[in-house]
Amino acid sequence: MITVPLDGSIVRGAAELEATPRGIRPHRLPAHVRTRFPEPQLLGVEAQPAGVRVAFRTPATCVELVLHATRATILGVGRARGCVDVRIDGELHTSAELVGGDVTDTDPRTGQTTLAEGAPQSVVLEGLDASDKLVEIWLPHTETVDLLALHADAPVVPDARERRRWVHHGSSISQGSNATRPSGTWPAIAAHRGDVELRNLGFGGSAMADPFLARVIRDAPADLISVALGINVVNADAMRRRAFVPAVHGFLDTIRDGHPDTPLVLITAIHCAIHEKTPGPGAIDPEAFATGTLRFTASGTEGDTALGRLTLEVVRDALREVFALRDDPNLHLLDGLELYGETDAALMPLPDGLHPGADAHELIGERFAARVFDVGGAFAADA
Template sequence: MPALLRHFPELLRGVAEVEVTPRGVRPHRLPAWVREQFPDGQLLSMESQPSGVRIVFRTAASAVELVTHPTRIAYVGTGRPRGRIDVYADGELVVRDVLDGGDRFEVDLTSGQTAFLPGEAHTTTVSGLPAGHHRIEIWLPHNESVELIELRADAAIEPDDARLPLWVHHGSSISQGSNALAPSEIWPAVAARHAGVELRNLGLGGSALVDPFLARVIRDAPADYISIKLGINVVNLDVMRLRAFVPAVHGFLDTIRDGHPEVPLLLISPLFCGIHEETPGPGAIDPVSIGTGQVRFLATGTPEDVTLGRLTLQVIRRELRSLTDRRAADKNLHHLDGTSLYGAADAAELPLPDGLHPSPGAHQQIGTRFAEYAFTGAGPFAR
């Protein structure tokens, strides 16, 4: 029984809204007013990649098909893996489907030239589901934009009315899932599945910059728990100095509190990243690594720049801890040192493949550690 997704927005979780396109619908993680107010190319590209977005429904079908049209950015001379679609039935992974086809924007990092290469739609197929009703959860790719064209099944599809506690998380490309193997294995997804909560992922590659509009989005979003992971993008884009950073974070938290005065709110400082621990940004791609199949990043500042107010990860960790202490009147505001999720010892065991983003194994470790810290025992999100 075919079901055009444009008529079933209630099946989508983790989105702000959907855009109707000539092919179908495109999920967006940020609302249209943000995209219109600040149509930055990097931000628009990242928010349209549906990291953490799921299609959730119940059905007695034995077979389900999802037709999508992916769009991706490819860099000449790099080995970026394709996106994947993960399908769970009653909590068990039944299909991990690697995308093919779709449109491709190809970027030459050496010359700066770009090319657009169109492609065909992609179909993800689930077959052989056992008899009975099942809860189906389809995780959309964290690293490619997709238009949802059609959802087909050989039995009726019904919305899943069950609602778990809602966790809203904001962070950088690490939170979006860079270098993770699959959409359900980005660290916030690992944590959410481990803890049994609903995820809205506002991890945005290159855009965890203490932007006021992101604070407004979180302020206005339903949430039972909120976490904010700040630091790495502020350093590697070199967007502000210490004097501006601390008041900006205060303002960010104040805006969130306008809408969620008592919701548990966790402020997370940066994970370990050797290139920026003591050296400010901006960050850059190491030119020697272009064409090797694995680009690497480096810091272009100097440690002495800290005396001028430029930021490093160590400075940001110190300031976020101090900031939280000064807001002690807010009993539901908590602080987590990001190196407890991934520290120097972890970097020795599970190195950052590109010098900046965690490996698939590290995503698993970070997600598990976060769930155990935040959602159990005396953790800030423990129920």
């Protein structure tokens, strides 16, 4: 077996690779951001490699990726493990559930965290066709991963396809919460349909129109950019309308400093009943939690938008205002309710009251692709 170097030529979709005592850890945000704003929530989710994949061409019949996962759990609440997806020439070949690894378990009542260490895992692909093929190993979107080694029984070369680069920023919905597979998150589904190179900057609880995130997008190689804003500023009760509107203008201004003419889609929030008319902060539903189920609720007062308090209805209106006031022919507005609306919620309810399930991720990804990548869309190849 040949040992293949794990570097940026085959690990795609990451900002950088950190050397750890075990191996290398993909990060979706650069070190200067992690150092300047070491907020635990953001640090936890940016190290979960949503959209990151190990991609290469090879005639190998056997490939082995050795990794060590770390998952974060909440004491008393069961949660399914993440998995690794293997796609060959674009088609799903297998999904391997994560086993072993470390577990950090947090007691939500006290904030105390305990660590239990586990063993690494080998994802082995055997009996592959001996012809040249594209292998893409999508890393888990909900667990941190250290990559220890990559082995193959034939030479491996980086994927040299010239594809448009899509940078997308959003919340946990964009990161893929409640999607069951890393290539089954809605941005991954849309990227596959649009045949583009995805960089997923969806961060659970962290789509706040932060200036540092705008600078990351500004400095990133990108042919296509999209930004989904709304749910996090509401469920964190982070802003009032007076602060939110200029923050979004500033966010877009910063992106435009590096990408003055790049197609940019501003996406409003999908339907989320708990926050449509009710401001945050969001909270864990104590009754559901008592039964070992994680569900979210809004702790504000329904209809209370006094003093500029934000609900999803208010935020959508604010983003429409921002869009209308900008003289930018390459800026496009996409109503999130066209991706997942109230009727869809009746058919495919949000399992925890906040995040779409696997079926809704597929729906959102396909609808986004149809509206944005297909003929006439903002990201259409002939646009």
